[in-house]
Amino acid sequence: MAFRALVLTLMPDMFPGTLGQSLAGDALGRGLWSLDIKDIRDHGIGRHRAVDDTPAGGGPGMVIRADVLAAALDAAIPVEDARPRYLMSPRGRVFDQAMARELAAGPGAILVCGRFEGIDERVIEARGLQEVSIGDYVLSGGELAAQVMLDAIIRLIPGVMGGQASDLEESHEQGLLEYPHYTRPREWEGREIPEILTSGNHAAIAEWRRDRSEALTRARRPDLAAKIPPKAPKKRKKPPAEG
Numbered sequence: 001m002a003f004r005a006l007v008l009t010l011m012p013d014m015f016p017g018t019l020g021q022s023l024a025g026d027a028l029g030r031g032l033w034s035l036d037i038k039d040i041r042d043h044g045i046g047r048h049r050a051v052d053d054t055p056a057g058g059g060p061g062m063v064i065r066a067d068v069l070a071a072a073l074d075a076a077i078p079v080e081d082a083r084p085r086y087l088m089s090p091r092g093r094v095f096d097q098a099m100a101r102e103l104a105a106g107p108g109a110i111l112v113c114g115r116f117e118g119i120d121e122r123v124i125e126a127r128g129l130q131e132v133s134i135g136d137y138v139l140s141g142g143e144l145a146a147q148v149m150l151d152a153i154i155r156l157i158p159g160v161m162g163g164q165a166s167d168l169e170e171s172h173e174q175g176l177l178e179y180p181h182y183t184r185p186r187e188w189e190g191r192e193i194p195e196i197l198t199s200g201n202h203a204a205i206a207e208w209r210r211d212r213s214e215a216l217t218r219a220r221r222p223d224l225a226a227k228i229p230p231k232a233p234k235k236r237k238k239p240p241a242e243g
């Protein structure tokens with residue numbers, strides 16, 4: 001069954017946004033995934049459909065009410081639903097390529113987009129929402145984060161990328177940053193394409209790319225470089241037996 005995304009938001013007009021364009025948009029049109037958007041405000045309270053209130057204990061900002069968000073979740077999610085439920089939040093576990101791959105292989109995902117100062121903690125606990133962040137910075141809401149996360153997942157859904165093998169060589173697939181790319185012309189503004197890439201020696205090219213990947217990763221991302229396994233020593237021929 002195709003990957004099914006459900007997004008709960010106070011800004012439904014922000015969707016499909018970037019997900020309606022390019023690779024994700026084409027795949028949506030081809031039925032390789034589906035996107036269901038629910039407006040949390042439909043479950044707001046009173047004539048003004050209030051969704052938030054002042055924080056208990058005082059302080060700045062407003063907090064989304066537990067009862068309102070729970071009503072929105074309960075109305076949107078069927079009783080038996082295997083999809084993991086996430087709350088987009090800078091407090092969450094940091095989303096990465098491994099998580100994107102895991103989700104792309106599953107039934108879909110439910111993403112709750114926060115706004116305001118936060119969400120009443122009780123609904124996070126009671127409805128089993130896992131907090132997930134797209135990086136160590138604060139956005140004004142979870143909608144862009146949800147689109148980033150879905151974009152990364154959707155391109156990994158079988159059939160979306162048109163059978164390109166390149167996705168396994170990309171940055172972060174092997175815990176490394178990707179090697180540099182070149183194309184014609186062979187010389188441009190006095191800069192040549194590295195000679196090895198035009199040699200036709202595929203084994204040597206693969207080794208050069210691996211070396212460049214590792215060097216880039218060490219220079220730019222020491223956190224990732226710490227996990228690079230040491231290079232296997234080159235096999236030496238056994239010396240001929242004496243006698």
Ligand code: ADE
Pocket residue numbers: 088089090114132133134135136137138139140141142145
């Ligand atoms: N909402 C606000 N900032 C966020 C972030 N960094 N990741 C996910 N959701 C967010």
